Amino acid sequence: MFSAVVEAAEKGEATTVTKHGRPVAMVVPVEEGRRIYSSRRPSFTSLLMAIPHELETERDKAPVREVDL
Numbered sequence: 001m002f003s004a005v006v007e008a009a010e011k012g013e014a015t016t017v018t019k020h021g022r023p024v025a026m027v028v029p030v031e032e033g034r035r036i037y038s039s040r041r042p043s044f045t046s047l048l049m050a051i052p053h054e055l056e057t058e059r060d061k062a063p064v065r066e067v068d069l
Contacts, residue, residue: 017025
């Protein structure tokens, strides 16, 4: 069944996936997915680095547990 969904996407057809009759996901051809989710979106790291003020963080100073290999 999943192979049929992939084959449909290869042919340029989008397939809606439902759960209990409710649409929850869509399998689309790669070109369509790339158009919708452009790779030009900034990375999470670059978004964090763009914050104009320093973030206050606190590190857990509890000792790490010993690992017995």
